[in-house]
Amino acid sequence: MSGMFNDVAVLPLMPVEDDHDTGGFFAAARRGELALRFCSECGQLLHLPRQVCFACGGARSEWRAVPGRGRVHAWTTVTHQVHPAFPTPYTVVLVDLEEIDARLVGSLPGEAELEVGQPVRVRFDRAPDGTTVPNWEVEA
Amino acid sequence: MSEALSHRDRCAIAGIGATEFSKDSGRSELTLAAQACRAALQDAGLTVADVDGVVSCDYDLVSYGAIADALGIADLTYWGQTGPGGSGPCAMVGQAVAAILSGQATTVLVYRALNGRSGRRYGLGAPDPDARVGGRGAYEEFFAPYGLVTPGQFFALLAQRHMSTYGTRYEALAEIALACREAANRNPAAQMHERALTLEQCLAARPISLPLRLFDFCLETDGACAVVVTSAERAADCAQPPVLVRAVAQSTGPRVQPGVMYPMLMRPDITVTPSQTVARTLFSRAGLGPSEVDVAQIYDCFTITVLLQLEDYGFCAKGEGGAFTESGALRPGGALPINTAGGNLSEGYVHGMNHVLEGVRQIRGTSTSQVTGAEVSLVTSAPPPGTSALLLVRG
Numbered sequence A: 001m002s003g004m005f006n007d008v009a010v011l012p013l014m015p016v017e018d019d020h021d022t023g024g025f026f027a028a029a030r031r032g033e034l035a036l037r038f039c040s041e042c043g044q045l046l047h048l049p050r051q052v053c054f055a056c057g058g059a060r061s062e063w064r065a066v067p068g069r070g071r072v073h074a075w076t077t078v079t080h081q082v083h084p085a086f087p088t089p090y091t092v093v094l095v096d097l098e099e100i101d102a103r104l105v106g107s108l109p110g111e112a113e114l115e116v117g118q119p120v121r122v123r124f125d126r127a128p129d130g131t132t133v134p135n136w137e138v139e140a
Numbered sequence B: 001m002s003e004a005l006s007h008r009d010r011c012a013i014a015g016i017g018a019t020e021f022s023k024d025s026g027r028s029e030l031t032l033a034a035q036a037c038r039a040a041l042q043d044a045g046l047t048v049a050d051v052d053g054v055v056s057c058d059y060d061l062v063s064y065g066a067i068a069d070a071l072g073i074a075d076l077t078y079w080g081q082t083g084p085g086g087s088g089p090c091a092m093v094g095q096a097v098a099a100i101l102s103g104q105a106t107t108v109l110v111y112r113a114l115n116g117r118s119g120r121r122y123g124l125g126a127p128d129p130d131a132r133v134g135g136r137g138a139y140e141e142f143f144a145p146y147g148l149v150t151p152g153q154f155f156a157l158l159a160q161r162h163m164s165t166y167g168t169r170y171e172a173l174a175e176i177a178l179a180c181r182e183a184a185n186r187n188p189a190a191q192m193h194e195r196a197l198t199l200e201q202c203l204a205a206r207p208i209s210l211p212l213r214l215f216d217f218c219l220e221t222d223g224a225c226a227v228v229v230t231s232a233e234r235a236a237d238c239a240q241p242p243v244l245v246r247a248v249a250q251s252t253g254p255r256v257q258p259g260v261m262y263p264m265l266m267r268p269d270i271t272v273t274p275s276q277t278v279a280r281t282l283f284s285r286a287g288l289g290p291s292e293v294d295v296a297q298i299y300d301c302f303t304i305t306v307l308l309q310l311e312d313y314g315f316c317a318k319g320e321g322g323a324f325t326e327s328g329a330l331r332p333g334g335a336l337p338i339n340t341a342g343g344n345l346s347e348g349y350v351h352g353m354n355h356v357l358e359g360v361r362q363i364r365g366t367s368t369s370q371v372t373g374a375e376v377s378l379v380t381s382a383p384p385p386g387t388s389a390l391l392l393v394r395g
């Protein structure tokens, strides 16, 4: 499932993309895919991602694309600026994915008017060097 | 649980010591730590010659070698460290207990020293804008790119979810700040001793990360605290009435998640903290329950942190922390007076080590907000990722 790219002049903080356990998440984002890590042996979702499986003890796992839709779980509007890369106000949102028991984080501009359970969809914020971070926007 | 292996009532906190709490100590963390440790030894009627163990917090800049050398300890035979940060203090006492009961030490100094205002300020501890974030087990790459970069923002998410799920009012959070401030106003050593606070001020305060406002945030403090832990037998010969470690416990709970703090947001219910599972272990080890607790020092980096713990320790049901708090339970004479020296919110932010000292004072009967006849004193350390807690009783 390929999603919408949003080309930005700068990503405020760039993620490490080559970590053994988490790198596949950002590699998929560069392709416009939201992907999570699953155990290849027993199918257990391994989120936050790591290679080894707590359910079966296996060490083979794989990245699978998941639907880029979710619902608002919680949010905070940050009004006191502490980090130079993030001018206030902005709203940090926790998103529960649809169809799969996993949660991700997003960032919305300003004082977003949100409700718990509100539908959101993924968007891929892409920096000029190609580094891409999945983010979320309210369904129109 | 085998009685043979139980630590119940077998060790004691024999001495407590602290520096002044300020915005600028004018000296190093090492000096602060050494002064708090010497004060704790003097309080106990012990000397440096009695000390053979130290336990510190993983965030502390003062190493075991530095403190041993600064105090002139002849031979340190045990040193340990735990954390992260504010989740440490009760577990640090637990490590001292473990060292003593396993014969690795006889008298252990447990200390926490920081220049939290004039030195490194944790509230600004956000990532370097020029470096990539995450990797190597940090897991910040799932949080920091979205501007989730401070503990206050993290706890604001928990507060928002608790409010939307349970109808918790902001007034409940304000009441926690007010209860701590009232205690600080009676404690001459508290940073906020002379500063009054009203509900109106709380409600009108500058928003920081909504729903949290200025007075939902703890202080930033320069200072140090230390305690002396020894066997119950040795403590009986010390200068102060012994305060026994009835039980100590650590817990992560299930699916703790990697990283330090932000990954807890991936747990199914973000309004439940590992305090829920640590409480089970703690009360079971103590043979006591929440209804038998007379006074509590509840870790308060933020007001919401207290509210969640009140539920998780079983002082009220999940979701009822707001009503419990607004009933006045946390004030003197209430069902559960808390943070009777002022806590991190109004006494000083010594990362919860100050909570251990005040828990001891309540059993000794020397608090400036003494709960009359207090016999069971609870101290908690920060959740998450894991947490720790301590029950103190009279010797």
Ligand SMILES: [Zn+2]
Pocket: A039, A040, A041, A042, A043, A044, A053, A054, A055, A056, A057, A058
């Ligand atoms: Zn598996």
